[in-house]
Amino acid sequence: MNAILTIGELLLRLTPPCGVRLTDAENFSVRFGGSEANVATALSGFGEKSRFVTALPEGELGQAAENSLRRCGVDTRFCVRAKGRMGLYYYEQGASLRAGRVIYDRAGSVFAQTPVSAYPLAEALEGVRHLHLSGITPALGSYAAALCLLALKEAKSRGCSTSFDLNYRADLWSEEEAKKAFGALFPFVDLCIASSDGLGILGLSPAGTDPAACRAAAKEIKERYGFRAAALTVRESVSASLNRLSGVLYGEEAYFSPVFTVDIADRVGGGDAFAAGLLHALLRGAAGGEAIAFAAAANAYKHTLYGDNFCVPAEEIDAVLRGDTRLRR
Amino acid sequence: MNAILTIGELLLRLTPPCGVRLTDAENFSVRFGGSEANVATALSGFGEKSRFVTALPEGELGQAAENSLRRCGVDTRFCVRAKGRMGLYYYEQGASLRAGRVIYDRAGSVFAQTPVSAYPLAEALEGVRHLHLSGITPALGSYAAALCLLALKEAKSRGCSTSFDLNYRADLWSEEEAKKAFGALFPFVDLCIASSDGLGILGLSPAGTDPAACRAAAKEIKERYGFRAAALTVRESVSASLNRLSGVLYGEEAYFSPVFTVDIADRVGGGDAFAAGLLHALLRGAAGGEAIAFAAAANAYKHTLYGDNFCVPAEEIDAVLRGDTRLRR
Amino acid sequence: MNAILTIGELLLRLTPPCGVRLTDAENFSVRFGGSEANVATALSGFGEKSRFVTALPEGELGQAAENSLRRCGVDTRFCVRAKGRMGLYYYEQGASLRAGRVIYDRAGSVFAQTPVSAYPLAEALEGVRHLHLSGITPALGSYAAALCLLALKEAKSRGCSTSFDLNYRADLWSEEEAKKAFGALFPFVDLCIASSDGLGILGLSPAGTDPAACRAAAKEIKERYGFRAAALTVRESVSASLNRLSGVLYGEEAYFSPVFTVDIADRVGGGDAFAAGLLHALLRGAAGGEAIAFAAAANAYKHTLYGDNFCVPAEEIDAVLRGDTRLRR
Amino acid sequence: MNAILTIGELLLRLTPPCGVRLTDAENFSVRFGGSEANVATALSGFGEKSRFVTALPEGELGQAAENSLRRCGVDTRFCVRAKGRMGLYYYEQGASLRAGRVIYDRAGSVFAQTPVSAYPLAEALEGVRHLHLSGITPALGSYAAALCLLALKEAKSRGCSTSFDLNYRADLWSEEEAKKAFGALFPFVDLCIASSDGLGILGLSPAGTDPAACRAAAKEIKERYGFRAAALTVRESVSASLNRLSGVLYGEEAYFSPVFTVDIADRVGGGDAFAAGLLHALLRGAAGGEAIAFAAAANAYKHTLYGDNFCVPAEEIDAVLRGDTRLRR
Amino acid sequence: MNAILTIGELLLRLTPPCGVRLTDAENFSVRFGGSEANVATALSGFGEKSRFVTALPEGELGQAAENSLRRCGVDTRFCVRAKGRMGLYYYEQGASLRAGRVIYDRAGSVFAQTPVSAYPLAEALEGVRHLHLSGITPALGSYAAALCLLALKEAKSRGCSTSFDLNYRADLWSEEEAKKAFGALFPFVDLCIASSDGLGILGLSPAGTDPAACRAAAKEIKERYGFRAAALTVRESVSASLNRLSGVLYGEEAYFSPVFTVDIADRVGGGDAFAAGLLHALLRGAAGGEAIAFAAAANAYKHTLYGDNFCVPAEEIDAVLRGDTRLRR
Amino acid sequence: MNAILTIGELLLRLTPPCGVRLTDAENFSVRFGGSEANVATALSGFGEKSRFVTALPEGELGQAAENSLRRCGVDTRFCVRAKGRMGLYYYEQGASLRAGRVIYDRAGSVFAQTPVSAYPLAEALEGVRHLHLSGITPALGSYAAALCLLALKEAKSRGCSTSFDLNYRADLWSEEEAKKAFGALFPFVDLCIASSDGLGILGLSPAGTDPAACRAAAKEIKERYGFRAAALTVRESVSASLNRLSGVLYGEEAYFSPVFTVDIADRVGGGDAFAAGLLHALLRGAAGGEAIAFAAAANAYKHTLYGDNFCVPAEEIDAVLRGDTRLRR
Secondary structure: OOEEEEEOOOEEEEEOOOOOOHHHOOEEEEEEEOHHHHHHHHHHHOOOEEEEEOEEEOOHHHHHHHHHHHOOOOEOOOOEEEOOEOOEEEEEOOEOOEOOEEEEEOOOEOOOOOOHHHOOHHHHHOOEEEEEEEOOHHHHOHHHHHHHHHHHHHHHHOOOEEEEEOOOOOOOOOHHHHHHHHHHHHHHOOEEEEEOOOOHHHOOOOOOOOHHHHHHHHHHHHHHHOOOEEEEEEEEEOOOOEEEEEEEEEOOOEEEOOOEEEEOOOOOOHHHHHHHHHHHHHHOOOOHHHHHHHHHHHHHHHOOOOOOOOOOOHHHHHHHHHOOOOOEO | OOEEEEEOOOEEEEEOOOOOOHHHOOEEEEEEEOHHHHHHHHHHHOOOEEEEEOEEEOOHHHHHHHHHHHOOOOEOOOOEEEOOEOOEEEEEOOEOOEOOEEEEEOOOEOOOOOOHHHOOHHHHHOOEEEEEEEOOHHHHOHHHHHHHHHHHHHHHHOOOEEEEEOOOOOOOOOHHHHHHHHHHHHHHOOEEEEEOOOOHHHOOOOOOOOHHHHHHHHHHHHHHHOOOEEEEEEEEEOOOOEEEEEEEEEOOOEEEOOOEEEEOOOOOOHHHHHHHHHHHHHHOOOOHHHHHHHHHHHHHHHOOOOOOOOOOOHHHHHHHHHOOOOOEO | OOEEEEEOOOEEEEEOOOOOOHHHOOEEEEEEEOHHHHHHHHHHHOOOEEEEEOEEEOOHHHHHHHHHHHOOOOEOOOOEEEOOEOOEEEEEOOEOOEOOEEEEEOOOEOOOOOOHHHOOHHHHHOOEEEEEEEOOHHHHOHHHHHHHHHHHHHHHHOOOEEEEEOOOOOOOOOHHHHHHHHHHHHHHOOEEEEEOOOOHHHOOOOOOOOHHHHHHHHHHHHHHHOOOEEEEEEEEEEEOOEEEEEEEEEOOOEEEOOOEEEEOOOOOOHHHHHHHHHHHHHHOOOOHHHHHHHHHHHHHHHOOOOOOOOOOOHHHHHHHHHOOOOOEO | OOEEEEEOOOEEEEEOOOOOOHHHOOEEEEEEEOHHHHHHHHHHHOOOEEEEEOEEEOOHHHHHHHHHHHOOOOEOOOOEEEOOEOOEEEEEOOEOOEOOEEEEEOOOEOOOOOOHHHOOHHHHHOOEEEEEEEOOHHHHOHHHHHHHHHHHHHHHHOOOEEEEEOOOOOOOOOHHHHHHHHHHHHHHOOEEEEEOOOOHHHOOOOOOOOHHHHHHHHHHHHHHHOOOEEEEEEEEEOOOOEEEEEEEEEOOOEEEOOOEEEEOOOOOOHHHHHHHHHHHHHHOOOOHHHHHHHHHHHHHHHOOOOOOOOOOOHHHHHHHHHOOOOOEO | OOEEEEEOOOEEEEEOOOOOOHHHOOEEEEEEEOHHHHHHHHHHHOOOEEEEEOEEEOOHHHHHHHHHHHOOOOEOOOOEEEOOEOOEEEEEOOEOOEOOEEEEEOOOEOOOOOOHHHOOHHHHHOOEEEEEEEOOHHHHOHHHHHHHHHHHHHHHHOOOEEEEEOOOOOOOOOHHHHHHHHHHHHHHOOEEEEEOOOOHHHOOOOOOOOHHHHHHHHHHHHHHHOOOEEEEEEEEEOOOOEEEEEEEEEOOOEEEOOOEEEEOOOOOOHHHHHHHHHHHHHHOOOOHHHHHHHHHHHHHHHOOOOOOOOOOOHHHHHHHHHOOOOOEO | OOEEEEEOOOEEEEEOOOOOOHHHOOEEEEEEEOHHHHHHHHHHHOOOEEEEEOEEEOOHHHHHHHHHHHOOOOEOOOOEEEOOEOOEEEEEOOEOOEOOEEEEEOOOEOOOOOOHHHOOHHHHHOOEEEEEEEOOHHHHOHHHHHHHHHHHHHHHHOOOEEEEEOOOOOOOOOHHHHHHHHHHHHHHOOEEEEEOOOOHHHOOOOOOOOHHHHHHHHHHHHHHHOOOEEEEEEEEEEEOOEEEEEEEEEOOOEEEOOOEEEEOOOOOOHHHHHHHHHHHHHHOOOOHHHHHHHHHHHHHHHOOOOOOOOOOOHHHHHHHHHOOOOOEO
């Protein structure tokens, strides 16, 4: 009874080399990622038993996607394979004063077109203590939204704790739609994670990097929706190559992480590392301050590694917290 | 009044390195190709003024696709840019006794969703002497089928000659559907190109590599539909790495090319090189035997080069015809 | 009760690009392989539940090795992690009249230094129906030899069937030593696999490619040691780039596979694909002729793919048996 | 009547990977660039109709060079092909406290050896509203110098506006020679562009990064030679990886751009992006402050992208001016 | 009588691409390095005649290792070839707040197992004016320790000057063992080099970046052991990507280098570049301040280049000392 | 008195990846080669002391060129460094029915412009027993031709034996010019090497692959010019990927090598491997049949390896002669 389950879409990610625009690419690196899958791989790295449920295309591409999770030790036995296309996205990395760019091509994917009934949800929830979802999934269509609601209900009915990362994507739906969909899910959520700049869907102003504003926002979120806790990721974009990252957790009171200044190798999946770090720490019984520090350090550390699939031992995050950057021999 | 126009879909092609399966790929090479576009680039290489009409997505990917043609000297001024997704395909190269594999992901592409009225067809046909289409396009939906019919009619009404490469793709539609669609187009076609193994859509048995059967099939096709000429590409697959390639042209009589034995570097686009070679030779007034030899040699030569975008000077095809493979200094 | 267990050493494999000698390499591709692990990944690809037991170094390299198996779906839960070095080998691919070259650097590896008691053998054998070992393992030292003997005994006592691939490596020990060690294991082996050219350790002359000699050798092996069956892999090395591969199985009578002519992309692991193909076919109840054909085809197919980790669906082997090398769309 | 014409030499550029010296390179990336060609590609990206005139070698290398411009939409119809060698340069990128290095190998190139009479100058100037040249060309020999003078005269006689980027290269000629050659061209130039550190050829002291000195220098240049405007690029080299870039334009009065701090991916072609940005803005009727800001932002943005061929939509420069470096989804 | 001899182990170095962890590597770059060999290549670059003595495995890997030195002009005639394994290490580069990682796999290497008598020490010392060793070698076993002692004695008896870089490696032995071994060698050493943070083996506290503490430590080392001079490398690790580097030399008095701030491309071998720079400067008769500046600049410059084999002309270090980072044309 | 000296030009070689034309290359591999330098590296691999004399540009490129020889153990102490450009060539590899292509760009190179007096010829000939030249050098201009004549005279006056490989390059000069230049050198040549297809400069018909014709031609060459021996390389180009290679030596009588069928990885430098193999064998006292077999096997083996710098142990050629292509473990 100790597995953590995440559910969502896994996308093929196509990325040109650094310093090359999508328009000029001769090669794409091939990775697979998705917010919830990234949380699962990161949790596995931290030593948790993680499990992922999705729908993937039959054949070689679906197999490649599943393999990318299996290699990180994620349990994929409950993934569904069906005819259809692999959702994908193109990712051009930014640098310095050039912003990065994501172009999604996920409409009509096999995940968006798989009905809830196709998933072995009951089996997938067996032995699970925690369920994590994100706000991307309900945006992917009615099937996906229904899957979220059902999974949360089932999880709560079995006594699992739950978490939800808002992850609002403006290209997928309007703030109005998101607000409504999230409202239906919130009653089944214990821990809510949001970005301090992306609170508009909750009707709140961006809290930016101001500690007081972040504290107030986290408190408001927690109390308004009755969550057991709310956490904010805080990002100051000095440039596309340099960010300052931190986090705030509000449970009974507010806990602030240190601020980590990081040169960016790949920023996609940072928020997922944050979520995984927070879950890992809290589920292991860490205190609030320790948990938010671990989460923010995981986020920062992810930024130094290429690719979505972040899967490192917890000791490496501890080294970040110690601030030790000397060569280890 | 000397340009050659081709119309069709341009696809992003994603290919793992040789000897690596799609399932195991860490990198994809990025190319753009499509039967009609390949004909346009090959014609440009041979010294023809070629022009291509398609619909491409706005933004970086559409730009990359257009650039791949512009660099080969293809006139892309009449291409349309619109919101939507880039059609694509995954191509795993075969080798020896392992067959190659193509996985299409083109449903819902911007080309499939662009209505005929969006194309500046009249302008695109100005100064054009020949129009080339292929059987892939009418398979892509009603918009695309209507575009084919309109373009052929317009071209004929302006006195252009026309050609059509059957290019039957079983994954896109049934033989029944193809037969019907082709039937509507054939009255406006002067030169018909087919594969000697893919004559089922015309209700004929595969002609394989047998000269007599090929001659009979080409004659039958020409005469049944009233084309001015019919040509067949002939492929003997010794293995996925070694093919023997030739061609047959039937105009007033039958002309056979030599048989070219070729070690395969990349076989996609071979048929398009054949079509371009045939058009180039015939439009320059070559005799039947010379024309089919040039076409088959272009096909074989294409197999020795990586990528869809085949764009080489006609002199290199002449060298193939001379059988000279010594290092040129 | 349907898993297949293999036990052995997993090695880091370092390979320069094709056409580049070890002396001149600027880059090595990084793979992990080992005869028994290769059998496990191939079985997983064919749809079997496969499990692998080994000892790996703690830290990043051991994790990388384990990940290479997990991604193929091999159950690695019973692998041991300990302090020590990762065994490795350098592999320079041959081509044409240039022979390939393997340089082993596995002495003192963590696998060689892990005592039998460190392995959770009982747990690892739970739910297992078949155990596969190879002659490399007993050559790696007394710990490894003891592990083989214990595993075979335990397996037989639990009613598992067993197989053993001679895999004699002259760089590891003498024929004399091998003969003695194998003799201790043979009483617990049901199926014995050998190379038709490597029968010296059994005191037999090389059988080469001669069917009668191969049949006689397989019969002799089976009967002399009381195996339930014996199989031979047969290789004719036309050049380092071109081989002709086949196999012979002797159960109640002799079964011969077709001969597959293959252009070689990477020949390491071919014998392991043969073993996996044979086990898969026999355990699914295939007849002798069908089984040896599947095994030989798997061997040949492996030669067309780069890397040790051969993991493809059984349908692709079926395509080889059909001799179909046309591009699949 | 809206095309912009640039004339100059196009060079093959050979660059080792980052962090590798020319002495140690195993691979060179292959690009084509040249000050005036870079201006043409950048203008095309900004939406202008740009045209380039040069002489290129016959055969594959000249074709590759021309293709690099065609893919960016530059009109190359008036380029000349002749027997001769391709000029080239080796470029080792600097980093941190290691300076970058350019080694030219352009002597005796086909461009340097092509007489003025070989160029279809009259045709090339048809429909042209602006001509841009740089100080590199007259340094390449008497043919090239004569081409500059003739082109400027012809352009002015047809009512085109003109610009000239000093681009003094100490390896090509002495300050004395440059001064004399420039003096002959200046009467036909409307807009003069220089580097604030490279004013020695005009007999002025380096203006460095001091606004007052830059303003004075630009004013002096404009007034002394009777240009309609003079612009300075301003570069502070914090290190080979970090520069601060800005610009000054003096028309009726002085306009200063913001200062852009940029991490450098590739600094070659920055000045050309500046020139293209300035021309684009001024020819579209932008005010002085807006134009110099766009020019400096284009320069900075170029530094974040690999290669000479800078070809991006004007909207991306606008994003730089807004200072928005967040990931765009 | 002007060669400089260094003796030690040469290791194969395996490094994944930047931003990729050892666990995830698909490719390793292949380099050879070792503290003393690095000093030899750097000295050769600076124009010195350098010579290196080691033991290497027979066959392709040993040849590759020797070639890596020969190409830099190091005299390898006195290297020994014997049966055995190539020592190696895995190096994962750090970045930003992620520390780099070295995993050694050198136990049982051919160098560790070659007895002193196998080396042609007398011949190797002919024509030598200076011998340089490092503290890594005596840690590699009794053979290697004996080789150090004998070489130092022989060198002194022939009138050579000598230097010794402490290079304490905690993974190889204890401080206690090192202290004892070093004590036996110190009587034969003229110049001692240490890291300001690694003085524990001498029973001193870390001197860090504090000038006074560094001066005191260098003085204490020099005087306690009777060296002619002692030098300290000083490193402030702002992050794994950014260091501030300097040095202190204590001869008759203390000399401080400037502090160089460097973005790190590859930090392995920095200390060896420091040692080579110091030896080159002192042996050419540079004054103390000049010598320590050259040494520290060489260290910093090495950090901007990929790989162990640092081999650049002395003029490039002079450019660093001038602080000139502008592009050189 | 046992070194072998070769003299000639060393060129930078730029090659796109296999299957990619020069026109489409994004990357060039960087190698250095030249007929005489290739002979020197091959001889070094075979265990000879080889020495090379040339003139190279100052700076990084000349250093890279020299390093490429030093790493193979070639003595480069007598190379000259001077201001000037590096000669180079572009090499597009052929495949199957596509011929390879070499584009030279060596006019005005530093070698062509270095006068004879600049070379330390006397020192370079000290300790030399054999001098090898090729017909490329006298084609490079009067300086280079004079260098050949002087070197041959000096060598003979010192008692060295000499060899000369005709290596006629039609792009460098006419048959008439070559004939005249060669005539001046022949009196000082002992061993003459030619291609059986390139005998036109000697006024002989191509001997092709016919043994009798080859024997007659070799005999005629030997006797007409009074050489001590003449050797012919014989190549049958089945395709650009497959050649059949052999050789004929005529001393007192004719010796024929076996015919080696080889799949080609890189054919440049094959003739140089032949020359080196022949010299190595003859200088070691091999009999005629043994020598020509070793030479032809070296030629064939070279074709299986990428790059000009062929440097392998003689044992690998012996393995080719044994026809053993099995994997060596």
